[in-house]
Amino acid sequence: MKRRSRLWSVLLELALIAAAAVESLTTLEWATPWESGLAIAAAVGLIFRRRWPWLSLLLAVPAFTLNLATLAGLASLFSVAVRERRRWRLVTTGAVVFVLAAVPWWGWTSPNYTILSIVYAALYAAAPIAFGLLVRTRRELFDRIHDLEQVRRSERARIASDVLVEERTRIAREMHDVVSHQVSLIAVQAGAIQVQTEEPGTKRMAVTIRSLASRTLDELRDMVTLLRAETGHAPLAPQPTVDDLDRLIADSGIAVTSAIELPDGLPAPVQRAIYRTVQEGLTNARKHAPGAAVDVRAEASADEVTVVIRNARPARTSDSSWSSAGHGLVGLSERAELLNGSLLTEDAPTRFTLTFRAPY
Incomplete structure (x- = not known):
């Protein structure tokens, strides 16, 4: 998706430069050589409008002042409005463009033409800046939405972590209250058998059962401690090697x-x-x-x-009552x-x- 969007952006940029170049080349038929040179320079300046919009605007100023490169002037002024965050610079730039576009440098003609020139200059200066501010605001809004989505994902992850901690605590409590109780009873019963029996084989088996039950309790305590530790830094007994x-x-x-x-x-x-x-x-x-x-x-x-x-x-098949999941x-x-x-x-x-x- 991003690659396709970037491709369309490049194609649009090439189309804009091509249109500005065609507009500047048409001046070769009726303008003087140096005026055509100014128009071509304005079109070439569009190559730098994304990285250096002020340079693009400066190259376009002489041409659009003489009404030679309208498209290049509009595009470069739009790029300045998108990139420049200081409002006073935008206001000053808009005023300068308005003056340069409104004043007929070749001399005043009729009052009607003067009024049309002023309206045209106002639109020429205000429209690119307004559109540039709109695009920049839209981008900032998308960035803000993206940041909010990141915050929401982080919040969901935190809630999931809290639920996990709560579930781990519940499991630890069940293990401690139920399993450890049963294993403790096994150890106690094995100890009782060890004390009461006189048969050596039974006594050894009772000792083994009691030892295994005690070790199981130790490991169970470590597991309970691990489950209850949110950060994993709780003190644990040495793990087996x-x-x-x-x-x-x-x-x-x-x-x-x-x-x-x-x-x-x-x-x-x-x-x-x-x-x-x-x-x-x-x-x-x-x-x-x-x-x-x-x-x-x-x-x-x-x-x-x-x-x-x-x-x-x-x-033969074991008839043991052991169950396994x-x-x-x-x-x-x-x-x-x-x-x-x-x-x-x-x-x-x-x-x-x-x-x-x-x-x-």
């Missing part, structure tokens, strides 16, 4: 075969994504393939990290996209594979 993978695997309660070969100094977002990928893979295996073996592989090439988690399908994989996909990476799942008849890749 690849150094925490060994403990994550050990506490999973699953038979895991791991081979993790990652370099030091990986970016923090990449390390968190790797940790969450392994965490989600272990959680899915525990939910949907209980008792199945899990293999975790993590390696890095020159510019990319790859994490592959495979678990075998269970011998798929939010974990969706969140991992969003993490991968933010890192310009990818998350792939392969649901084969004998195994399930989760593959995460990201550059670093």
Whole structure:
């Protein structure tokens, strides 16, 4: 749209210069050479009317004073009115143009002709200036409307941000009031089992459940703090890194075969994504393939990290009451996209594979 408007503007400018040139060339038939030269100079001055309107007007003044270049004088005076913001200059310029156009420099003739000359000069001076002021006012109005639209967009963005903050606060409150309460009960019940039971295996399981519940509460508090922080500068606990993978695997309660070969100094977002990928893979295996073996592989090439988690399908369909909405994989996909990476799942008849890749 802007390109088309600019093209029309250029074509209009060329047409105006061409018309002024034709008008000036017609003076060759009846005017003296120096008068024709003044008319041609006025037409050439239109080339500069957008950038230097005063120069264009000065070149046109001698010609329109002698009634040799009407079109060039009107166009240059219009350009001055569009560009010049000081009113006193416009008033002075209009008065000078009126005088130059009204006074018959070749001598007074009849009174009727004098009156017509004065009316013609008034229109010649006032019309371009009035039209130029109208165009400038229109442009300023469009600029003001554009600014108002920008303000409206900013206001809508602020309202959307306020709604988002309110929704995040509501979610944080629900997580704190409901989820943390349930996890706390799990930790308490696991502690009670740990104290009451005498069986070593049950005691170890209770210790693991209580430890996982406590860690979940810590992470939940961090998430609640993050959701409630509008600026993102709230103090948070240290986020997990690849150094925490060994403990994550050990506490999973699953038979895991791991081979993790990652370099030091990986970016923090990449390390968190790797940790969450392994965490989600272990959680899915525990939910949907209980008792199945899990293999975790993590390696890095020159510019990319790859994490592959495979678990075998269970011998029979699990009757576990775990429910899943798929939010974990969706969140991992969003993490991968933010890192310009990818998350792939392969649901084969004998195994399930989760593959995460990201550059670093």
